[in-house]
Amino acid sequence: MGKGIPADLEHDTVVSQVSVNTLWIRENLSTISSPSNLSMITGHGDSMEGTFNHGDVLFVDTGIDEIKMDAVYVLNLNDELYIKRLQRKPDGSMLMIYDNAKYQPYVIQNGEKDKVQILGRIVGIWNFRRVLSMSDDIKVFIYQNARGNITARSVNNVSESDDYIQGICTQANALRTFRKDRILEDFAADRSDTVIQEKLVYY
Structure with a gap:
């Protein structure tokens, strides 16, 4: 339990x-x-x-x-x-x-x-939803959720704890929380989408 x-x-x-x-x-x-x-x-x-x-x-x-x-x-x-x-x-x-x-x-x-x-x-x-605004505090990463699905995520207005990252997810257009131990790889915020998608196919 x-x-x-x-x-x-x-x-x-x-x-x-x-x-x-x-x-x-x-x-x-x-x-x-x-x-x-x-x-x-x-x-x-x-x-x-x-x-x-x-x-x-x-x-x-x-x-x-x-x-x-x-x-x-x-x-x-x-x-x-x-x-x-x-x-x-x-x-x-x-x-x-x-x-x-x-x-x-x-x-x-x-x-x-x-x-x-x-x-x-x-x-x-x-469910709190907000209009996305760009900030300098952006994280881009490849994430595996509890069901094993692997996706690329871009999150801004980030706040962090030891175990979680929370912010506005571009893909969902909503506030989301991510477990750090499920982040497979992270990238610089200015990394191109093409590079990230190419990396995604290896997982």
Whole structure:
């Protein structure tokens, strides 16, 4: 089972508050228990790639404290915080599913279910898109994602941590996060597309 985040730590967020009007909630989050139960949390890691990415801001319905449908939940299990898909099984156990196929599901057995606390259900993702602007801080590299697909990427307005690069991806025209250990080769920002595409065929 992938490691969660200690539940006694505050789960850090990109934003502390966002104001949304009732009409927007009705149109986009019509299934939530109450607008007053709407909260936000930041996704971490790559285990849910395909549904959301590292650094994405997620809308949580904190009025949901039990599993009535198979969905993505915020849960406390053994004093660690997870954001994972939960699926009920006929024998009463549950699967904790990682949407990234490289991780195997974890079975929550009946005897372990009393250690599970449902803190809310994920009801939406705040996808922030922006108009690209060129900056001096540009990274160009060949990248292999979790599914093994290899592509050339150009990213500007870059911010970095020890393990991740985040910035505006030219190919996606959106904010994206990339794991450094999946970068196969990087290039100078002024390297021609022809040279990069020629390199790409060797992978």
